[in-house]
Amino acid sequence: xxxxxxxxxxxxxxxxxxxxxxxxxxxxxxxxxxxxxxxxxxxxxxxxxxxxxxxxxxxxxxxxxxxxxxxxxxxxxxxxxxxxxxxxxxxxxxxxxxxxxxxxxxxxxxxxxxxxxxxxxxxxxxxxxxxxxxxxxxxxxxxxxxxxxxxxxxxxxxxxxxxxxxxxxxxx
Numbered sequence: 710x711x712x713x714x715x716x717x718x719x720x721x722x723x724x725x726x727x728x729x730x731x732x733x734x735x736x737x738x739x740x741x742x743x744x745x746x747x748x749x750x751x752x753x754x755x756x757x758x759x760x761x762x763x764x765x766x767x768x769x770x771x772x773x774x775x776x777x778x779x780x781x782x783x784x785x786x787x788x789x790x791x792x793x794x795x796x797x798x799x800x801x802x803x804x805x806x807x808x809x810x811x812x813x814x815x816x817x818x819x820x821x822x823x824x825x826x827x828x829x830x831x832x833x834x835x836x837x838x839x840x841x842x843x844x845x846x847x848x849x850x851x852x853x854x855x856x857x858x859x860x861x862x863x864x865x866x867x868x869x870x871x872x873x874x875x876x877x878x879x880x881x
Contacts, residue, residue, distance in 0.1 A: 724878040727793040731874040735793040738867035741860040742786040746779035748857035753779075759850025785824070789868055792817065792875040814879040821872040828865030836862055 727735075752758045753775025755767045765771040791797035797817060802808040838855045839845050846854055 724798060724881065727874060727878060731871055732793045734867050734874075735789045735871045738789040738864055738871060739786045741864040741867065742782045744857040744860055746783050748854060749775045749779045758854065759846025759848070760854070761844035786864060789821075789871055792821065792871045797875065798879070814876060818872055818876045821868060821875070825865045825869035825872060828861070828868065832861045832865060 748758065752760055752762065753767065753772040755762075755772070762771065798812055800807045800810050800812060835858070839851070839858065845851060
């Protein structure tokens with residue numbers, strides 16, 4: 710077998726490589742959840758961030774919830790990278806049962822577009838900030854919290870454009 714050829718058990722990628730702008734947009738989308746996740750974890754472990762946690766179990770169940778929500782959110786954000794990586798076209802071989810199989814474009818596009826729509830629906834109404842939220846901080850802590858959550862406004866639109874670019878590359 711020639712060194713350039715792929716193993717016969719792993720299908721060749723289906724599409725040309727993504728554009729540089731799509732890779733950058735996917736990386737940016739993956740990073741949008743990071744500041745709010747860090748802020749939530751800091752609050753969850755009991756460091757004062759100005760949010761009223763007096764009625765919550767800190768440390769305790771609320772701490773676990775904050776950490777789990779932050780990890781799940783970042784995990785979902787990192788899935789955006791699959792739209793510009795080879796594993797978004799061919800399932801990695803180490804995954805049982807489906808490893809090495811091609812990803813049907815709509816199997817990635819439909820959930821990604823639904824996710825982008827859900828993100829925009831959830832974040833755009835909060836674009837004015839969180840000052841009216843129950844227990845929300847005020848002053849500088851509110852500014853810090855809003856700054857940490859502001860990047861989430863970009864996640865939905867970035868996911869949408871990367872998804873459209875993925876579909877256009879793969880529809881072929």
